[in-house]
Amino acid sequence: MTTPRVAVCWDVDGTLLHGGTVGRDVLADAFTAVTGHPAPMESVAMGGRTDWLIGEALRDALPDEDAAAFRGDDFGHAVIAAVTDQWGRRAGDLAAVARTMPGIPETVAALAADPDVVQTLTTGNVRVGARAKLTAVGLADGPIDLGLGGYGEGPGARVRVVEQARDALAGRYGTAPIMVVVGDTPLDVEAAHRGGAVAVGVATGRSSAAELRASGAEHVFDDLADPGRLVAVVRSAREDRHAAEPGR
């Protein structure tokens, strides 16, 4: 097995695709199933957060006396189990509303043509949610390898998702490739950098190109309508690393 030198790690919502309000409904129903309270969705910004962190933010938006019963990691694990269960019921709802962002199928295909590149996910979604969303737009069983990657099923900041992907890549290939994280929010950029990855910001989600630039992303694009954009980023990441290697 050859080791790819670059791993392109995709965020899902706002980057690969838009899934309508299905994911929001899943989180709201999961939260209610666990707590018995209506989810205060209007109080919580979901973009860039993991499902685990959204669950905690929803809890923290409840009145203190209601939130007090749901402390610790047991709560987070219960939310993730409920979100996973809700996806089992609602995955079919995505077909009518989910759509890829401009140029995504072409960009994924262009990267797949390079044997030196592997593609996976660094997403805040739970595993089955990510699979449901990619399935709805025809990306689930293609070049994006869902068996690698990082998901929002555990505690901690979003950088954990990047670390999980790095561990999965290193587990398969023996050594982790250069990671290029592609996302639509400053939280994706922060997680990429904390995890030692190159950050690419794409302004097809909630954040503007200016916000992504201000967050320190090495590359910012309005969209990926031109598949050559990410191909060029991958090439430059490989060349930078090559130049930095001693004795070469």
Ligand SMILES: [Mg+2]
């Ligand atoms: Mg996103």
